[in-house]
Amino acid sequence: MQELKTVCPHDCPDTCSIIAKVEDGKVVSTKGDANHPFTRGALCTKVRHYDERIYSPDRVLYPMKRVGAKGEGVFQRITWDEALHAIVEKLQNTIDTYGGESVHHFKGSGTMGLIQSNIHFPFLHKIGASRARGGLCCPAAGIGWKYTVGENVGNRPESVAHTDLLIVWGMNMASTNMHMLAFYQQAKKNGAKMIVIDPYRHRTAKQADWFIPIRPGTDAALALGMMHVLVEEGMTDNDYIEKYTFGFEELKKELPRYTPEYVEEITGVPADDVRKLARMYGQARAPFIRMGMGLSRNRRGGMIVRTIACLPGLIGAFHKKGGGALMFTTGVFPLRTEAVTRPDLLPKPARVLDKVRLGHSLLEEQEPPVTFLFVTGGNPALSCPDQGAVRKGLARENLFTVVHEQFMTDTAKFADILLPATTSFESYDVYQSFGHTYFQKAEPVIFPIGEAWSNHDFYCALARKMGFADDVFTKPIQELALELLPDTITDAQKEAFLAGEPVELVEIEKFFEGGFPTSSGKLEFYSEQMARDGYPPLPTYSEIEDGEDEGDLHLLTPPAHYTLNTSFGGVQSLREKEGRPTVRIHPEDAKVRGITEDGWVKVYNDRGSIRLWARLVEDAPRGVVAAEGVWWTAHVPDGNPLNLLPSDRLTDMGWGSTLHDNRVRVRKINKEEEVGCREV
Ligand SMILES: Nc1nc2c(c(=O)[nH]1)N[C@H]1C(S)=C(S)[C@@H](COP(=O)(O)OP(=O)(O)OC[C@H]3O[C@@H](n4cnc5c(=O)[nH]c(N)nc54)[C@H](O)[C@@H]3O)O[C@H]1N2
Ligand SMILES: Nc1nc2c(c(=O)[nH]1)N[C@H]1C(S)=C(S)[C@@H](COP(=O)(O)OP(=O)(O)OC[C@H]3O[C@@H](n4cnc5c(=O)[nH]c(N)nc54)[C@H](O)[C@@H]3O)O[C@H]1N2
Ligand code: SF4
Ligand SMILES: [Mo]
Numbered sequence: 147m148q149e150l151k152t153v154c155p156h157d158c159p160d161t162c163s164i165i166a167k168v169e170d171g172k173v174v175s176t177k178g179d180a181n182h183p184f185t186r187g188a189l190c191t192k193v194r195h196y197d198e199r200i201y202s203p204d205r206v207l208y209p210m211k212r213v214g215a216k217g218e219g220v221f222q223r224i225t226w227d228e229a230l231h232a233i234v235e236k237l238q239n240t241i242d243t244y245g246g247e248s249v250h251h252f253k254g255s256g257t258m259g260l261i262q263s264n265i266h267f268p269f270l271h272k273i274g275a276s277r278a279r280g281g282l283c284c285p286a287a288g289i290g291w292k293y294t295v296g297e298n299v300g301n302r303p304e305s306v307a308h309t310d311l312l313i314v315w316g317m318n319m320a321s322t323n324m325h326m327l328a329f330y331q332q333a334k335k336n337g338a339k340m341i342v343i344d345p346y347r348h349r350t351a352k353q354a355d356w357f358i359p360i361r362p363g364t365d366a367a368l369a370l371g372m373m374h375v376l377v378e379e380g381m382t383d384n385d386y387i388e389k390y391t392f393g394f395e396e397l398k399k400e401l402p403r404y405t406p407e408y409v410e411e412i413t414g415v416p417a418d419d420v421r422k423l424a425r426m427y428g429q430a431r432a433p434f435i436r437m438g439m440g441l442s443r444n445r446r447g448g449m450i451v452r453t454i455a456c457l458p459g460l461i462g463a464f465h466k467k468g469g470g471a472l473m474f475t476t477g478v479f480p481l482r483t484e485a486v487t488r489p490d491l492l493p494k495p496a497r498v499l500d501k502v503r504l505g506h507s508l509l510e511e512q513e514p515p516v517t518f519l520f521v522t523g524g525n526p527a528l529s530c531p532d533q534g535a536v537r538k539g540l541a542r543e544n545l546f547t548v549v550h551e552q553f554m555t556d557t558a559k560f561a562d563i564l565l566p567a568t569t570s571f572e573s574y575d576v577y578q579s580f581g582h583t584y585f586q587k588a589e590p591v592i593f594p595i596g597e598a599w600s601n602h603d604f605y606c607a608l609a610r611k612m613g614f615a616d617d618v619f620t621k622p623i624q625e626l627a628l629e630l631l632p633d634t635i636t637d638a639q640k641e642a643f644l645a646g647e648p649v650e651l652v653e654i655e656k657f658f659e660g661g662f663p664t665s666s667g668k669l670e671f672y673s674e675q676m677a678r679d680g681y682p683p684l685p686t687y688s689e690i691e692d693g694e695d696e697g698d699l700h701l702l703t704p705p706a707h708y709t710l711n712t713s714f715g716g717v718q719s720l721r722e723k724e725g726r727p728t729v730r731i732h733p734e735d736a737k738v739r740g741i742t743e744d745g746w747v748k749v750y751n752d753r754g755s756i757r758l759w760a761r762l763v764e765d766a767p768r769g770v771v772a773a774e775g776v777w778w779t780a781h782v783p784d785g786n787p788l789n790l791l792p793s794d795r796l797t798d799m800g801w802g803s804t805l806h807d808n809r810v811r812v813r814k815i816n817k818e819e820e821v822g823c824r825e826v
Contacts, residue, residue, distance in 0.1 A: 150591040151179060151646045154193055155262075155570035156710050157255035157283070159474075159581020160325045162189055163648055164196075166571060166591045173197045173571055173592055182648050184304060184582035185325050191707075191723070192714055199569070200595065204553045204716035206566040207596025216541045219559035226597060226607075229563050234611050236546050236562075237273070237518060244514040246274030247497045252504060254524015255283060256552075256713060259575030259588075261626055262601040264486040266522055268618045269605045271491040276516065278501040280801025282529055287442035289799040290451035291473040293673045293681075294459075296664030298477035299657045301434065301470030303582055307332040308468025311430040312340045315454060316365065317438020320349040321707040323581055326436065333468070341423070343368070345702055346730065346772040347765040358423065359767045361414040362700050363444040363807055366453040367687035371409030372424040374401045376460050381428030386462035390661060393672020393684070397456070400684050412687060414767075428461060432469030440704055444807035445690055448799030452676075453685035459669040464658055477663075478654050479578045479585060485629035488618055502803045503794045505535025508542060521549045522601055523567075525712040527556035528776050531792035531803055534754050550604055553716045556779055556787070566598040573600035574623050576630055584648035587627060602626075681799070696751040697809035699735065699771045701791060704806070706775025715778035727777045727788070729758040730766040731812060740814050746783060748819070749773070751810045754790025757783045760812070771812065 147169045154162040163182035167175045176196045180187030209229035214220025224232075240248055251270055257263050270277075288298050306312060307329040319327045327350070330340065342354040343365070351357040360368060376382050377398060387394050406417035415423075427433050435454060442451050455471060463469035484490075499507040499516075504526050508516055519540075530536045540547065540560040549561035558564050572594040578585040594600075599607070602623050609619040618626070631640065635651065643649045661667040665675070677683040708724040709715060729749055731741070741747060747760040749771070758773055766772050779785045792808045 147174075151588070152571055152591050153575075153577045153586050153588040154189070155257040155259055155575070155577065156193070156713060157258055158710065159323050159579065160185055160190075161258065161577055161579035161582065161584070162193065162325070163586060164189065164193065168591055171592055173200055182584070184584060186328070188325065188328065190324055192710055192720060195719065196571070198719060199714065199717050200571055202553070202716045205595060206551050206554055206558065206564060207598065208566055209597065210564045212562050212564070216543075216560045217537070219554060221564055226599070229565060230608060230611050232563055233548055233608060237612070240518045240546070241273060244517055247276045248514040248516060249273055249275040249518040249520070250499060250507065250516045251275060251278065251520040251522070252501070252524050252526050253278065253522055254526070254529065255711065256523030257570060257575070257601070259570060259577055260481065260483060260630060261486055261623060262570075262573060262575050263523060264483065265602045265605045266520065267486070268488040268491050268616065269609045269614070271488060271493075272609065272612070272614050272616070274493055274496050276497045276499050279498045280501050280796065282502060282803045282805070284439035284442045284802060285800030286448035286797035286802040287437070287439055287451045287473055288476070290442065290448035291455050293452045293676050294455035294670055296662050297657060298474040299654050299663070300472035300475070301464065302654050303472055303475070304329050305468055305470070306330045306434050306436070309333045309432050309434040310338045310468070311426060311433040312338060313427070313433060313435045314340065314342045314350055314354070315435055315437045316344055316441025317436060318344075318348040318350050318704060319436065319438075320353065322438070322705055323436070326581065341426070345700070345767070345770050348704065349707060358415055358419060361412070362702065362770065363446050363450075364413040364687070365441065365450045366446060366685060367404065367409050367412040368415055368420065369453045369457055370401065370404040370685060370687060371406055371413075371420045372427060372457060373397070373460060374404040374409075375406065375421050375424035376428045377401055379425070379428070381425070382460045383462040386465070387460065390462070390465070390668055391459045392664075392666045392668040392670045397671040397684055400686075404687075427457065432466040433458075433461075433463055434469055435471040437471065437473050440806055442797060443803055443805045445795060445798060445804050446688065447797040447802060447804070449681070449686060449688070456669070456671055456685050459671065464669070474580045475583050475654060476578070476580045477657070478583050478652055480632040480634065480651060481578060481585065481630045482632060483630065486618070486626060488616075491616060500796065500801050502531065502796060502801060504530050505532050505539050506794060508539025508545065509535055517545060519545060519547045521547065521551075521557055521561075523550075525555045525557045527560060528712045528778065528787050528789060530794075531789050531805055532753060532794040533787050533790040535794070550601065552598070555712065555715070565604060566596055567604075568594045568598040568600045572598060573602070574627070576627050583650050583654050585651070586648045587643055587646055589646065692809075697811040699810050699812060700769060701749075701808045701810045702770060702772040702806050703788060703792060704772060704774050709775050712776045712778065715776075715781065721781060724775060726759040727773070727775065727782050728761050729771050729773045729812070730761050730763050731771045732764060732766050732768045733762040735768055735771075735812075736760060736762045739812055741812075746815055748813050748815050749791065749810050751791055751808070753793065754786065756786040756788060756790055757815070771810065
């Protein structure tokens, strides 16, 4: 038996260091690595029995070609050689007929490894394929944060151990960032308090000292109301403002209208609570705000994050031990990702398509049309909004789709050629985190299962078969990894990296030495860059006309505790723990719809209709319903995916998804409809 080190590849801020126990070439168990400074030996429930995912009966083990209808999932085994040959032939034909831009790619967040998740880029650049902009997750959050702070860095997550007040703003930390919450537990022992601001009472909210339910999408108004009270009641740190911030006088002129009473009208948070919150924040020694990604998944998302990021600037919290704020840590890594992405291989600027609007790109008239689609590490037939359009697009007979996957996912079933992918336990990569400051390399701990290839294996082989001789396609992956390292790396850091230890290259505190990493060197209440980019230069709450009457309830689509996006749908034990595809609805909202007890209901709007198990609980305030998790269609009662309901509208910044910003109706299902409702 061997104990081998690896890293969790999933799209999670915690990027855990894992120790895999391997016996006779098989992973028999997984545990956390106690030597990792941030994750400290703990793994979440999802990854604690990762062998179940690696050896799942749903794994794709061999290359296959489709012999059934698109979406049906009937395939015939072929060899890798045959698969590559078929892809190259079709690709060349497509490029000759329509040009390189008729080729499109959906890159998901299945692996966060810097090489495996980027290695398709040099290949796509070479053929001049269409490029994707934006993303499902949270591009608006990154952009909004940077307008205020300058870089995607914040206060060290571990430092929350020294806070006296943690505000968890739009994040279900207990499910999605548990290691940072563990640092807060140390502060709690010393009397710290936790406030959660979220539209619904999730796991983390239930642990909070104070849960503040807020109307979705209105957080900028709440933050501005807090600023109003801080200024009015003289709780600001004026020396700090003078030294470290830009544009306070302009901001001050905006604040009078954000009275707690006006803020109550917008947010639903009672005026007295707005005052109480502002006072708790203003009087705390070192308050820390942890913002979640979901906070930005709405039409005001970027501006919300930009506005909340201003709050610590008013009281000097960014420079207090235990205080400040955090959105991402991504900006702390000076790694040379262009060694893998190779923008220099792009012959000319290529057409750009919105990732969030995949259905639109596949269905609506494009010049040239999209006739070839690669999917790597993603499951757009479940994860993208406006599923109706996505699935119709994927079903197009004149679209050739290549899916490289670990599992027989909903998307895989639409593939013309389906290729088996390794898991991170079977492949090499380098990981940086977006929730802590360490990066780490991981060697494979077992041989590939079946005939699985890594993304690197696949795209390099395909490039060579296309006749591309560039060195990125031929050099060993270990060499590529070394090219990611910056010149500034010390010998000791390099040695630790090569030994597979977590390495911190730059201390995050450096970014705040003497100021902020913005162009003015200060935290920007007023942003000239925003004005240049066509946004209001000051923190703002803006009204949005809905314009469409899609439903009378606001739908939230947050993460589930026991799964991660769609990546654990193939693990039965986790699915069983999660229970059923559920929608939480306030008992009063249920009652007026004739629903008096928990049971299957129909949730629908203009885009689609699905079945969910209604749980009548006061976790959801009136007017809001929450459906956690994205279930595979094989595990939902009528086979209809949740993301039929959200629209493909974009965020205010960064072409992100607005998955938390949709309206639906809920109704009881009739007796005859129950027949189609298989028990799951
Ligand atoms: N309703 C609802 N919708 C959501 C969300 C939600 O919470 N609710 N979350 C949204 C968010 S935040 C995100 S980031 C997106 C995520 O959506 P996607 O980016 O589509 O990610 P996943 O659904 O996790 O699918 C990742 C797939 O990649 C495969 N994979 C993993 N590693 C590798 C690899 O190394 N190589 C290859 N070839 N494949 C691999 C996995 O098996 C998995 O099927 O979903 C968004 N959609
Ligand atoms: N267990 C588990 N862990 C995960 C994932 C998972 O699916 N399961 N997904 C991973 C991925 S890809 C990501 S991006 C992260 C996401 O992790 P989180 O940031 O925790 O989750 P989000 O969906 O982004 O939404 C977080 C919270 O934002 C709230 N919210 C929505 N709209 C608003 C609003 O307008 N205002 C406020 N204040 N709150 C709002 C939602 O109700 C939800 O509780 O988690 C990662 N980790
Ligand atoms: S999903 Fe997140 S918490 Fe779980 S093991 Fe991976 S990095 Fe750690
Ligand atoms: Mo995400």
